[in-house]
Amino acid sequence: MAKTNKKNRDPRWIYRFDQLKKVEKHCPTWDDVKALLGGKGANLAEMTRIGLPVPPGFIVTTEACRAYLASSAFPDGLWSQEQEALADLEEATGKRFGDPANPLLVSCRSGAKFSMPGMMDTVLNLGLNDETAAGLAKLTSDERCAWDAYRRLVQMFGRVVMGVADEPFEAVLRDARARRGVTNDADLPADDLREITRAFRTIVQRESGREFPLDPRAQLRQATEAVFRSWQGKRAQDYRKAAGIPDDLGTAVNIVAMVFGNLGNDSATGVATTRNVSTGEDQLEGDYLINAQGEDVVAGTRAVKPIAQLRSEMPAAYEELARIAALLERHYRDVQDIEFTVERSKLWMLQTRDAKRTARAAVRIAVDLANAERITREEALLRVTPDHVDFFLHPQFDPAAIKRARAEGRQIATGLNVSPGAAVGMLVFDADRAEQQARAKQAVVMIRAETKPDDVHGMLAAKGILTSRGGRTSHAALVARQFGKPAVVGIFAMEVDAEARVVTIRRPAGAPLKLAEGDWVSLDGTTGEVFAGKVDTMQPSVDDPHLIELLGWADSVRRLGVWANADYPRDAIRARELGAEGIGLCRTEHMFFEAERLPLVQRLILATTTTERDEMLAKLLPMQRADFDGLFRAMGGKPVTIRLIDPPLHEFLPRHDDVAREVTVLETRLSLHDGDATALGRELATKQALKTAIESLREENPMLGLRGVRLGIHMPELVKMQVRAIFEAACACQRDGVEVHPKIMIPLIAHTNELRLEQTMLEEVARQVMDAAGQHVEYAFGTMIEIPRAAITADQIAEDAQFFSFGTNDLTQTTFGISRDDAETGFLTEYLKKGILAENPFATLDERGVGKLMGIAIELGRKTRPDLDIGICGEHGGDPRSIDLCHRLGLDYVSCSPFRIPVARLAAAHAALRHGGKRPKKEKRRKAAKA
């Protein structure tokens, strides 16, 4: 794509903001433009084109960055092109780079195709040195501002370009503030700042072994390189991994003439979003500071003012800003996140981009824009991600528990409610520990004074985030919103001592409260409250009217059915409320684990006589019947898929290790004559018998052992009882006028003969029950496809099975030869970290492997039986990317846990929008097959 520069034969590496037309000549789409110029640069150029007040500047392309990273050197022609562009900039501004008389200052900012806020580097105020600083002071009549700009350059350049840590700089500032008795850097006088600048240069020299470059062109060149390099920084890489951004894009570099919001009280700087990005309400929101530079707003070191105040403080600038905001939202057809500076009453636009937003805001904005006919409903659907919907399903605090917590005085602080949802966890004070404890399955809340990009991995691992500083647009707030982590920031009553791992909370009355690492806290990102200890969370509610409207649109678009995995009537009821169109998986064995049933199940398994076994089955029958009765009534008329017992029997018995230990203890005591030999002997005999029984069921690889249909064949009485219970319940419901559609699912089929044998036996039971009841129930028998052999012999299996349901948990295990239980805490983590697997195949379907087997099974199955119903009931059924694959494979429905149903509804709609709903309906397939 690189164009050859006319003057020499090097590729073209640079475009000015006013050269968008040239770019578009070889970038046919806006996406291509962003890929070349980065999002920030592309938008600056676009704003320039539509006549908005953007300071002059130019963009070093992502191609230049990639060329640099490939060779670790400036590509041929880049530096000369950069100097030419600088000359253009001098001409446009009438200032000269390095000229003390009228110095041009520029910023050097990263800007990749996809926004990665704060993840890469920026250097402001390039062009300053002792001479130009003095010149600037004279020119602006603002010595303080000039020296403040200079010291910021040295500090920022030192950190970004020369790798000097912040701490020594901050120490100098701290001392200076202490000497002057001020709390804010802005209150330091010019002389102090001059001294500080000198001290900063000494620090740079001492820490990096190199001088701070006084030559502005050297500054520019080195800053450009540093921005290039920051693409490869660890935090940028971590972010990309988390956000799914490819690693090979590179960043563009924006060189922009500096404008100053800190030239006095007629200057200001701020950020705003064109709508409220927490709630989605249609009003301009943001923060600004008078007499400040942009970074001050983001850093949250000074208390910012809400944007509404600007209207009274600078009416003209506000009106202009509001006009531009509205224009940008219409222009980009989405809510914008803008940065601006007012320099001596003149408004400059420094950035615009699609605003990040909370899930709630995303839904509302999408629905509002569609209803206002600014976008289509399809676009609205695509603007909301499945994760956004998921967010509505996040736990919220139980109102009663909150009331109680407040009454108990456990509400210990409040802050800014920047990312909604409730979180409960143990405090941790750094990102590494947060990650580590989360891996150990502990719920943690990460607490920091403020977060930096280095903290992202910890934030992702935590249940929630607390910071004592920062505002709504702080790093912590942005990241939390993006990843749906509940967060409260700017809790000024808190003092975080990360070293001592203690937070001290000042309270209106009484002594300060101290919490240490490991203490439990609860936070409500929706209200901004923080509580000591655990506060109960409650089941999510999805009664948001915008969400309901959006999901209705989704339902009218999607082709995939959305069913639920539900074991109990209460789950079934919830699933229906959330939109389930059937039950795709009822795991009957879950019912066996209930307290009053487990002893019966254990006696059944250990029974040595048929009489005892029959007795236990007779006791279990009415319980199972009641279960199914409840399910049928809850789903009234919708299909209910019931899987017969699946897990190996030993799962219902005490753990072997425990019993073996008890036996050994008894044996040892007996041999040491500790206690009554007769009593011990009796006890030993009992335990020994239990141990022997458990051992007879013990397997090397239970996952691949006696379970599923194998169990049904080995011990037919149990599954016969289950089928009897199903049909007795179905007949009873039908008698009561409740429509029933039981689908009986036989798990773990590897060979068609297993299914045939089992199904024949069970259909006989079904017939007996229906005959006895004088009822006919419409039922179907089918199977899980969860073993590779079942997939590749699906044509044979479909001779008997009337439906297939992909059990993708097991299918993934067997297709990969990976035991999930072992791997997810072991080598699979290592594989994901090393990039051997791009993602966990137990979370997202492995399209290439498991997906291919599914495709084979579907093709073969429908060849035998064109009207074969095919669904999925593995956990993947609730994963959006897996749902996309299921759509493409032509499944009839996905089945997932009730709380994933709204997510699945949207994801299914996305799939239909992306790939078209071209799957022929079953009726068509049937006809096509007949033709």
Added chain:
Amino acid sequence: MAKTNKKNRDPRWIYRFDQLKKVEKHCPTWDDVKALLGGKGANLAEMTRIGLPVPPGFIVTTEACRAYLASSAFPDGLWSQEQEALADLEEATGKRFGDPANPLLVSCRSGAKFSMPGMMDTVLNLGLNDETAAGLAKLTSDERCAWDAYRRLVQMFGRVVMGVADEPFEAVLRDARARRGVTNDADLPADDLREITRAFRTIVQRESGREFPLDPRAQLRQATEAVFRSWQGKRAQDYRKAAGIPDDLGTAVNIVAMVFGNLGNDSATGVATTRNVSTGEDQLEGDYLINAQGEDVVAGTRAVKPIAQLRSEMPAAYEELARIAALLERHYRDVQDIEFTVERSKLWMLQTRDAKRTARAAVRIAVDLANAERITREEALLRVTPDHVDFFLHPQFDPAAIKRARAEGRQIATGLNVSPGAAVGMLVFDADRAEQQARAKQAVVMIRAETKPDDVHGMLAAKGILTSRGGRTSHAALVARQFGKPAVVGIFAMEVDAEARVVTIRRPAGAPLKLAEGDWVSLDGTTGEVFAGKVDTMQPSVDDPHLIELLGWADSVRRLGVWANADYPRDAIRARELGAEGIGLCRTEHMFFEAERLPLVQRLILATTTTERDEMLAKLLPMQRADFDGLFRAMGGKPVTIRLIDPPLHEFLPRHDDVAREVTVLETRLSLHDGDATALGRELATKQALKTAIESLREENPMLGLRGVRLGIHMPELVKMQVRAIFEAACACQRDGVEVHPKIMIPLIAHTNELRLEQTMLEEVARQVMDAAGQHVEYAFGTMIEIPRAAITADQIAEDAQFFSFGTNDLTQTTFGISRDDAETGFLTEYLKKGILAENPFATLDERGVGKLMGIAIELGRKTRPDLDIGICGEHGGDPRSIDLCHRLGLDYVSCSPFRIPVARLAAAHAALRHGGKRPKKEKRRKAAKA
């Protein structure tokens, strides 16, 4: 196929021996003829056609049998056709059925398409009753013979048709012999036999509740039915299952005019084979008895005479017999097993069939017939089964051990050497127990007075067979030879008391020896010796010149390469001797289990510091290098495929249960103050640490856990050491002028990235070693295909892998979702018994499932890399039916254990003969892909 009889409209159920032409009209092939008439009937008809002296008779077809079995009744028309045929027989013989003046007697014999000797029923002497017996006595002037025939009829009819046990009949005979003081039934006078017959009829009446039918036609009808029914008898079913004969063929029934070998000293009866069926030597072999009926020869109740004696006793009959034998062998182009009777000097042929033979005989006969140009070499190859070849690989006794055993007086008996090979096992006295103990993996030798068809399942389960009675053609001998079980029969010095489960052995000197169930014995089926206790067996030898010749022919026919699975140089040497063309699998971890290495491996696994780990690796390196050095030298120039470490690490550590037990014992003792607390505490700490370490490696499903390539990625040092050892050895060999072709095989690949990562790392090690040695070794990296995902993504995997080797053990486990360890002692047995699986997929490749995945992998792999080498190294590589599939799939080679190599060579030749050698050679594939 059933033709309508002209006279009525019923199908034609019956053909006379002289009506073969009619049969052939609608049976185009000899196979069809045999299917309709049974083997025995077809051959009797054929002998009739070529003019041999066959008594007149007719055949009730297998179709009639099937019709009878389907409806449990004589099909329409059968009985009237049978009576018509009987009338023809009367005409042919000039005798009349049931006519005391000139009674026709007939035999009623079963005869299915495939020979099932002794498995179904036969009734002789039909047509006798009090009147006809008297008539026969008068006619033959042999009252004794007539009454003997009658009493035989009653006994045989009682047993076969009326279900009366033998024991009460035998008791009557025993008493009669005792009263007369004779040891042989033949010495009982006619009067006694008349009494005995009367007693027999009383027994039948008492035991069955029904009269023995005196009407000859009722006898015939009931006998025909009984023969039909015997097709469904348990022993026939067991036999068919073992021999792979389909269950739905049915048996024909041969009704033949009786001829008598017991009409005096000018009469005789005998069996013979046209060559020696033990050794294959070209001479008529067999046994006969003067003045006897056929069953006396087979039963072995009288001492038979070798056929050579017939030459002097009955020269004319012998010459005629020898002439016919030679004629039949030429006619059928194979060695024949014939039955004959001489009735008053006239020779009658009662049966001919292809002779069952020992493996040694099969090979020699095939080679001799081919060299005599009676059959082609291809036919010769197809006449020898892989099992025959396998037999040459059965253990033989170590000559030194035999010599020692003889010197120690442990040779306790000798008998007839009817089925070669050495067997060692514990004595069991009945078939059920033999089967049961074999299932528990115990080596057993089954001992009986004589065997019956009911015993076959025990004989199959036993390592070897001993009987105190019976001859070379006894049931025991026939079955043992067919199934390759070493057997010694006719050990007359032994008295077997099956009830008391004791065998008493009379010895030339000293007191009789008693052995009880469970005592160890060793037997040599090649020499006929029996030894007390265990005698060491030695590695088989395959230096039989006929076998060598045959395998040479196989090599020139087959397309599949035959490689060996060999872990040690000694295995490699043996493999080459047996014809291996390379090593397809060296399991490097086997080397780790050796006594001096295991402690190092354990310390390596448990190492907590890098130093300790490196130290252990440094100690293991030279050992592994020496292993590989030996392998390369043994295989000089042939490819050696080395699989890097595969099993989960916990396999190298003590068993968790044991260590856990020790910990519990120590804890309990400590808590009960049993012993020195300090010492106990120290011991406990050590054990506890070991337990913790083992637990950290413990997995729910180790088969699907941290093993194979996963281990290599997790702990790279170990595989790096292995590759270093391989290349150091290879360089050293090459320096010594030994050609080396190492192929490094990375196991358990599921995703191409695993292979790429591992291979890249290891190729770097290889390069380093070669650079350091200044050598270049020609090597290849490849992978096992043993996980379904590897098979279905083989196109990606072949981008890196230069060869594939199917690990069909694991591939079968994952494709079926079956853990072999658990299943083969559990539900898999149940599945095989219930017919859910026709055969154990771990023994014979599952073509439909696993085979399909293999086909996919081959197609995809060669699409990426047309010259991809593909082999198999699972146990299936030595299984003939799996080899056939491998040939059809287009594999390059099979690799199997050294002792299966000759088997594989023949099986590969069979595959090529059956399916053609159409697989394009690699060079062709490469060219085709380029075109």
